[in-house]
Amino acid sequence: MKYLLRIEWRKHAKNPIFWAVIILYIISVVTELFGAEAFINRITSNASKNSPIPIPNLSIYTFPDIWHSLTYLAGFLKPLLAFAVILFVTNEFSYKTIRQHIINGLSREEVFTTKLIFIVMLSFVSAVAVSLSVLILGLFHTTGLQFGMITQKSFFIGAYFLEILCVAGFAMLLSIILKRSGLTIVVFSVYFFIAEPVLGFELNEDVARYLPLKTFGRMIDVPNTALMKLFGVNFREYIDLMDVFLSLLYLSIFLVITYLIIKKRDT
Amino acid sequence: MEPCILNINELSKSYGRIKAVDKLSLEIHKGEVFALLGPNGSGKTTTLGIVLGAIDLDGGSYQWFDEEFNSTTLRRIGSILEVPLFYPFMSATDNLKLIADIKRISYDGIDEILTQVGLYQRRGSAFRTFSLGMKQRLAVGAALIGNPEVLILDEPTNGLDPQGIAEIRTLIKSIAEMGKTIILASHLLDEVQKICSHVAVLDHGKCLFTGRVDNMIGKTRMVEIAADDMNALLLELTAYEGVMNPFLIDGYIKAELINGTTPADLNNYLFGKGLIINHLTIEKISLEKYFLNILADNV
Ligand SMILES: Nc1ncnc2c1ncn2[C@@H]1O[C@H](COP(=O)(O)OP(=O)(O)OP(=O)(O)O)[C@@H](O)[C@H]1O
Numbered sequence A: 001m002k003y004l005l006r007i008e009w010r011k012h013a014k015n016p017i018f019w020a021v022i023i024l025y026i027i028s029v030v031t032e033l034f035g036a037e038a039f040i041n042r043i044t045s046n047a048s049k050n051s052p053i054p055i056p057n058l059s060i061y062t063f064p065d066i067w068h069s070l071t072y073l074a075g076f077l078k079p080l081l082a083f084a085v086i087l088f089v090t091n092e093f094s095y096k097t098i099r100q101h102i103i104n105g106l107s108r109e110e111v112f113t114t115k116l117i118f119i120v121m122l123s124f125v126s127a128v129a130v131s132l133s134v135l136i137l138g139l140f141h142t143t144g145l146q147f148g149m150i151t152q153k154s155f156f157i158g159a160y161f162l163e164i165l166c167v168a169g170f171a172m173l174l175s176i177i178l179k180r181s182g183l184t185i186v187v188f189s190v191y192f193f194i195a196e197p198v199l200g201f202e203l204n205e206d207v208a209r210y211l212p213l214k215t216f217g218r219m220i221d222v223p224n225t226a227l228m229k230l231f232g233v234n235f236r237e238y239i240d241l242m243d244v245f246l247s248l249l250y251l252s253i254f255l256v257i258t259y260l261i262i263k264k265r266d267t
Numbered sequence B: 001m002e003p004c005i006l007n008i009n010e011l012s013k014s015y016g017r018i019k020a021v022d023k024l025s026l027e028i029h030k031g032e033v034f035a036l037l038g039p040n041g042s043g044k045t046t047t048l049g050i051v052l053g054a055i056d057l058d059g060g061s062y063q064w065f066d067e068e069f070n071s072t073t074l075r076r077i078g079s080i081l082e083v084p085l086f087y088p089f090m091s092a093t094d095n096l097k098l099i100a101d102i103k104r105i106s107y108d109g110i111d112e113i114l115t116q117v118g119l120y121q122r123r124g125s126a127f128r129t130f131s132l133g134m135k136q137r138l139a140v141g142a143a144l145i146g147n148p149e150v151l152i153l154d155e156p157t158n159g160l161d162p163q164g165i166a167e168i169r170t171l172i173k174s175i176a177e178m179g180k181t182i183i184l185a186s187h188l189l190d191e192v193q194k195i196c197s198h199v200a201v202l203d204h205g206k207c208l209f210t211g212r213v214d215n216m217i218g219k220t221r222m223v224e225i226a227a228d229d230m231n232a233l234l235l236e237l238t239a240y241e242g243v244m245n246p247f248l249i250d251g252y253i254k255a256e257l258i259n260g261t262t263p264a265d266l267n268n269y270l271f272g273k274g275l276i277i278n279h280l281t282i283e284k285i286s287l288e289k290y291f292l293n294i295l296a297d298n299v
């Protein structure tokens, strides 16, 4: 395992494109999270000008709810993470380095494991970036902070990690099937932005709720803000274990198919 | 007999209707410099890809080192398959280190290997900045990592300049002298003739000939011979075991001289039969001609 980690690390450590993609991704996440409150408040203040009742400014940065709000917001950047996965997994095919690894004595199981390590690491980096943003923003914005408040809803970060790992697993599967980066990005985007939303709309809700991206996204529901409460909507503030189970099931299916393709296909 | 390194038995692989490898059987022993010789598309790369585990086979079997295939088998073999495959943004050294990682060995020999293939000066440059010949040299270097018992080189001199070709051939010979087994795919007869001890001639995935390279040349010495009584000569030559396939052409008889038969033997035999020769020349057909003959016979 350590051996596979070293191999995977060596491949990326000296790749300037890898670092550029990682840094851009982290900057996007951090910018989104740090700018979100100002952005939302600007919209609400515009809205409250035309509103008969005053809409209060909200803070999404207070512990413990910040875990919920920021993991929810960071979830919007899933496609960026997926693109990074696609880029680096398809590279192995366009450089044909997978073939070289196999003839050098890396087994197909090990090839699969290095790819799995890669998506877990990317998801982990993303979860760490979100966690640090939560801690920094939360510490500055929470009045009357107690330690218990910091950890209270931190389970959302676990759900976030699983959510992006599932999407990364999906992107990896597509990359392995299609092998070419441009094509894979197009197919992923069409599914992500068009096909599944349309399906979700067309299909009966009982069926539509089991669509993969919908399932992953449902783990973290829309955060309740003062604004939402004003309208009397109340979203789920806990994580439904059924969604976690279904997401894990989808992830396992993606991984098993990826494994079988790597196992069987000529390189 | 030296121990068997690679045993291929009735190996087959089709791509749609194309039979890339067709019931191919081969045996390669320790210390041989074994050439897979064949024109483009004859199945050399496919055969090597299969025995290296990169391509799935349709039928037949292969066995390395007379033992069960396991995860360490391929680490005992250094190989180039077709084109050099490296990470373009990584330096020569880093690419070789990655291979050392995969083979689970130390980085100690890497500088020496880079020197051997003439890339030491450029070891820090990214692979993508290399010329075709330099890439090929790095591929040869990669195959040498970990001092493997067996080298598989699929057209190792492809894209090299004459000096590079000479250097790589010298390198291959010196490695062979260390007692290593080398399997070389090539469509260059001259290359095979210069560095290989054994050869299998492939065409359309089939093996047309396999044996020692010098036998192959030895076997194909032609004699051109004439006597006063040409009909009697033809009769006697047909009966004689030292030559093969005598035939009349342009007033001479031509025949293949079987290995071990000398012109003197032939002369003595005919003299014993009361025939006086008035013309005798030996023509050594090159491997190239022989190779073309083999292929022509199979069209
Ligand atoms: N991935 C593939 N898909 C379809 N056909 C293939 C594939 N790989 C090889 N072939 C076919 O199999 C046959 C053998 O190809 P192979 O690459 O083994 O030849 P080769 O002897 O290595 O030729 P060369 O001297 O050109 O390298 C060819 O007819 C080729 O077209």
Ligand SMILES: [Mg+2]
Pocket: B044, B045, B046, B082, B154
């Ligand atoms: Mg080839």
